Amino acid sequence: MLSSRLQEVLDGPWAHVRKAARAELAGDKFVAVPGETIDEARERVTRLLRELPADPGVAAGFPIEYGGQADPGGSVVAAEMLAQIDLSLMVKAGVQWGLFGGAVVALGTTYHHDRYLRSIIDADLLGCFAMTETGHGSDVQQLRTTCTYDPATQTFDLHTPHDAARKDYIGNAARDGRMAVVFAQLITGGRRYGVHAWLVPIRDERGEPLPGVTIGDDGHKAGLLGVDNGRLSFDHVTVPREMLLDRYGQVAPDGTYTSSIDNDIRRFFTMLGTLVRGRVVVGGSAANAAKSALTIAVRYGESRRQFTAPGETREVALNDYLAHQRVLGINLAHAYALHFAQDELVSTLHEVQTADGPVDEHRQRELESRAAGLKAAQTWHATRAIQAAREACGGAGYLAENRLPGLKADTDVFTTFEGDNTVLLQLVAKGLLTGYRDAFGSLDGWGRATFAAEQVRAMVLERTAARSLIQRLIDAVPGRDEEVALTDRGWHLALFEDREKHLLEGAVRRLRRGAGRKGRQFDIFNDVQDHVLEVARAHIDRIVLEAFVAGIDRTADDEARALLSQVCDLYVLSTVEAHKGWYLEHQRLTPARSKAVTARVNDLLRRLRPHLTTLVDAFAIPDEWLNAAILREEPGRQDVMAAEDTAAE
């Protein structure tokens, strides 16, 4: 079957993790349950968290000596698979092993690892990642919670100075968490050293909040009912000196602060950078939830017949309509493109995080930028694709029994958590404008004085892993633009690259010009904010395309490669079509060629029509996981109806 061969390609380097998940999590045991109360959902998800198989699992990223498998890539892919089963369970696992456990690994030292990692991996010790505050979500450098060292008692005093400084939206806080990694401003000897993290007990054995800790419940949310998000405030809570996660900054008993990184901001973003995996998980999970939604909608659209075609007795399937194909086919092409990009990102993450020796700082920054950009692209794609799938299923798409409402509600927050998408795009753009030199994973928008307009410069475009392949294709483009076939891959690559480059250079020019004028520095950046965000989007489009091209190049099976190539054509030309205004404004396309792009998109949709189900079958999502009543209806019903039509008309 073509779909099986395609599945082999998609399963990629962590195929064993995907296959194990399909086998070990088979059936409906772990599957999301629609219509639960919040208490039922929380109870179920917490229970199932402890029953998840360890190997391969979301905890695969932990060091082998504590029971993990030192397989960060595998842990991300395991989370992506969970996202197809139950997004609450995925997020709960991500909070426990990714954020909480991940912070203990990355920011703590042997003292913390020896004492806590085993019980974290076993889910005996459930914990929180307490960074975000009600008043400060994206600007984490400016968190208001303080943790002040007192040499007399050799303890820290953790304190929430006012309501806006309470920790908010914290997973595992409202019900289950026993400890929390709390981010706060470190103060010792009367000086601030920026944000650090402490491991802080928040509940006693019986689950009651510890003295000085106030715990609130975020209550009902749009979705993710199984995750107990809550609020934490600290009223002068005493924290032992040893509980500072002190890999990047240490406080001696006498209060002396030391760190291998002098600059406070640089240190903080180095710490944050170690936590990049969370964004990779969120992006990949969103994209995998979108695959579930598209699978449901495409299969429904194949069986659902709406109107009788003139002169025929059999009704036309929804998937036969061009308007339906435009929605589902294009989203499907984007799902494929993003799949290859995510695969490449996971591989890069795995290499960086398993490399021996000192961290390659440039590589780390590039990883952070790609993680940020692909998180934004994949979560927005998920919001769009799941909405499209919901609408494509009509009223049936609104019923909880057909899964789409759950997919939609659960993934909705992904565009704004683990970094707000707009802020992440700014981070990507900033990296491009400074060549990652001063980017530092900062989420500070355009605010900080450390990034002045004068510093911007267009970096040399850095190619992805497949750079020689890409260059070869671009070099092979024959003749002038107008004469090149619309499906010439080299032309596609050159077109995407040109757009990114031109946008980037234009942004640099406008920022420099702004810097030369008087006015508030904020306005200089704000005036070009839309342009700068477009730079980031164009960059991500290119990264995604290059990953897709490299993935096709790796595909050995001829038939699979040919089909993927058509899907890639559709990804490219639908993206060009979406930006045709820009290409025409900048005379990269003539009006005639622009119209030809639209015609070709429609033509590709017609050609791909017979393969729509093949393309979703290749996602290989088990029926129990899809959990949609409309796909379970008795076979043959449509035939009954068709027969009846013939009889009646």
Added chain:
Amino acid sequence: MLSSRLQEVLDGPWAHVRKAARAELAGDKFVAVPGETIDEARERVTRLLRELPADPGVAAGFPIEYGGQADPGGSVVAAEMLAQIDLSLMVKAGVQWGLFGGAVVALGTTYHHDRYLRSIIDADLLGCFAMTETGHGSDVQQLRTTCTYDPATQTFDLHTPHDAARKDYIGNAARDGRMAVVFAQLITGGRRYGVHAWLVPIRDERGEPLPGVTIGDDGHKAGLLGVDNGRLSFDHVTVPREMLLDRYGQVAPDGTYTSSIDNDIRRFFTMLGTLVRGRVVVGGSAANAAKSALTIAVRYGESRRQFTAPGETREVALNDYLAHQRVLGINLAHAYALHFAQDELVSTLHEVQTADGPVDEHRQRELESRAAGLKAAQTWHATRAIQAAREACGGAGYLAENRLPGLKADTDVFTTFEGDNTVLLQLVAKGLLTGYRDAFGSLDGWGRATFAAEQVRAMVLERTAARSLIQRLIDAVPGRDEEVALTDRGWHLALFEDREKHLLEGAVRRLRRGAGRKGRQFDIFNDVQDHVLEVARAHIDRIVLEAFVAGIDRTADDEARALLSQVCDLYVLSTVEAHKGWYLEHQRLTPARSKAVTARVNDLLRRLRPHLTTLVDAFAIPDEWLNAAILREEPGRQDVMAAEDTAAE
């Protein structure tokens, strides 16, 4: 206050209904409750339905002699106001008084009116509108339920022949309905006469299903938990002859069928046409829910400060960011534009439905087309705007206590119920292609043989009510396009009109060319489906703009008019920007002017920045109805934070 004067403009011709609703439904009694179980929600909404004030209310459309006020326009506006309070309550009221009661009024005769209308208005008799079937949603002409007359017993036999013919998604069915208006194929004397409606008891006094009636529950949905949607099947249920709603078709005791309309299809669509109010209500309700969401997001964006601007101590408000303005400001401009269009539609509906004498068929078709088009435009706008508002509020936007999740979940189905939006756009386009001649409100896609490609012809563009004003503005456009100011209203009108006309003519040409070739008739239409849908969108854009222009022209207050004019500029130029690819492809804009449009949009957003809160204040939605915890936070918190910033830095 400017916002109060603006409110007067927006409150429009049914200002008394809006003001009465704000007064009589004040407080939190009727307000949506997040986090309810499905049983709690259903119980509460059913109870509150009976406590809704009658005057002015959703039941205002009923004839005066039965306790109504013969005010169809008022009933729509009352529903729009309910949509700001609780969408479940709005839909429940819409099912009871709009769909169920409305069908009895429009399709029944004095016999039915005398017997049932008072108890329907009092909500003593709760009922369903049972049209949609599981297997046939949009193609209502092809419903499978049959109702066969037997002269021997002088009764009908109502029957569901197979599962796909069961009635589905029926509001009031799962729990409350005692009767249903059931749509089925009328068969008498061995001949079918097309779809008719019967008033059928479905539950007994104790709420148990009557013999032969099977009632299912659609269970949990994405939203609208307070509405008890369900499924109805009939196993040879006997229905007395008198229960046929026989205004448009009568069956004599001996089984003889009579009707004032010979053609079965024409008769059916005439019947459907009387029910147009449902679409007007859904469109208006969606737009009003979007206003609630935009109000929450704009007010939050005004108080919420994220990053510190360089060189300043006070943090920048979210609303200061261009990217934020691009999202909220443009959606707000569209909300204003659609408000005026909906107002005009409601006035037209009111005139048509209260006119003496025979129905003006052309006017009725035009009303149906506008209702369809504006329903699609407003519900898609709501989906976009509420999503944008949710994301603009970050994590806070995901918490049920901040209302946005409820608004999003409840309105989501509006794009596909009361007519799937894509199907409705086809209806609009078909009306344009045939000059309403053969359109007949049919939802049959391109299928029916009654609509052949040869018949298409571009109709003369029919202007809206404000036609002389529009023509005057267009005639006053000075000079060549390139030289006209970007904010020249006549140029705007001409630009929108030109796009519609060109698209329409192109569609006609392509359909004619297709008809000249061999091939399946389905393919002829399907090949141009995207083009044809674009015709409908361009048409709606023009209708909306013309209504906005007329509304501004009616505004007496200078300051309000000036502000509205800027909002209209933003509506126009952001719409042009969204379609700039088309304008460039067709050389209606030069590249330079296209870039200038984007620059002007940004400039307008900067100018409107200080007025964002004024614009949402003018919606005059009571705080209790907004029901968002983030807007209730203690005043002065931000000042505390700002003071602290100053101290700390």
